[in-house]
Amino acid sequence: MSMASLNLLPHPAPLSYSSSTSFPKGFVPCCNNIHVFIPKGTLLRKASLKPTLVVKSSASGAFVADPLSTITGGPISDSISSLKFNLLSAVSGLNRGLAANKDDLRKADAAAKELEAAAGLIDLTADLDKLQGRWKLIYSSGFSSRTLGGSRPGPPTGRLLPITLGQVFQRIDILNKDFDNIVELQLGAPWPLPPLEATATLAHKFELIGSSRIKIVFDKTTVKTTGILSQLPELEVPRLPDGLRPRSNTGNGEFEITYADSDTRVTRGDRGELRVFVVA
Structure with a gap:
């Protein structure tokens, strides 16, 4: 319409x-x-005649919430649409969580809990298609720690290292069980050289545990330069031997899908990390 x-x-x-x-x-x-x-x-x-909330990802990286884009008798009730809008509003403007303070974290968590309670338990055993596709991360509570690893160890953002975090995506293929975390990065370079732009892809395999829990197993990391150096070939980053890699950063993990519909997904990680995604 x-x-x-x-x-x-x-x-x-x-x-x-x-x-x-x-x-x-x-x-x-x-x-x-x-x-x-x-x-x-x-x-x-x-x-x-029910108004539903449709979320789209704009070119600027912000979400666009259109509560009257669709008039349908679908499964999303008016109250859930309202709670979903509240959550997206709570995380908007926080630079994916990098700019979140303690009050922001509290408000986002409270809004997510209200949505999760209203929507009920998620059962993906008969509806795994809800995960399929490319998703953009718009909020991670773990990023408030100012590291690119979120709740896990990772390189810091800010002035310690000349790393600027771009967009973060998840690409999920339910047929091949592929689960890729895709991170756009900008690396500083000495003047007068321009910054180096690159996209890192952390490839995983995934499996569904129970009705809504996802386990991911790390496969490999590849880096592809973009921008003026886009002609360079993709590079696979060598993996550290198990004995040299920190136990807390194996690349594997588990998380719970606590809310999912056609354009929005909410997850809670095994370290309590709240993440909100919208379809890209």
Whole structure:
């Protein structure tokens, strides 16, 4: 349904109608005094008119929440749409968590818990398709520690190292069980050389444990330069021997899917890390 089909003129008074009412003039009352165009003679049920929240990722990296993009009788209730919007609003402007303070962390966690409680337990055993695709990370509570490893050890951000974190994605292929974390980085260089831009891909395999828990097993890390050096070949980073690698940073991990729909996913990691993703 295009935005051109929305008549935004308020109705002077509430209307009442039965569960199967014909609207020959082509308009039916919806929510918040918004009228939706319906072809003449269409029979509608009152319960099918539900505003849902559709989240899109803008070019700037911020999410765009459009609560009236779709009018449908889908599984997302009005209350869940509202709680979902509250969570996305709570994490907006926090630079994926890098700019979050303790109060921001508390507000984001509280908003996530309200959404999780309203949506109920997630069962992916019959609906693993919800994970398929490319997802953009818009918030991680672990990034408030100012390290690129989140809740795990990782290189610090800021002035200690000339590393600027770009966008972070997850690419999930449910058929091949591929689970890739993709990180865009900008590395500083001595003047007058331009910064080096690169994309690091941390490849994993995944399996579903129970109904909603995901286990990932590290495979390899590859780095591909972008920008002016994009012609350079992709480089696979050698993996440290098990004896030299810290036990706390094996690359493997587990996390729980606590909320998932067609455009938003919320996870809680094995170290308590809250992450929010939107479809890319």
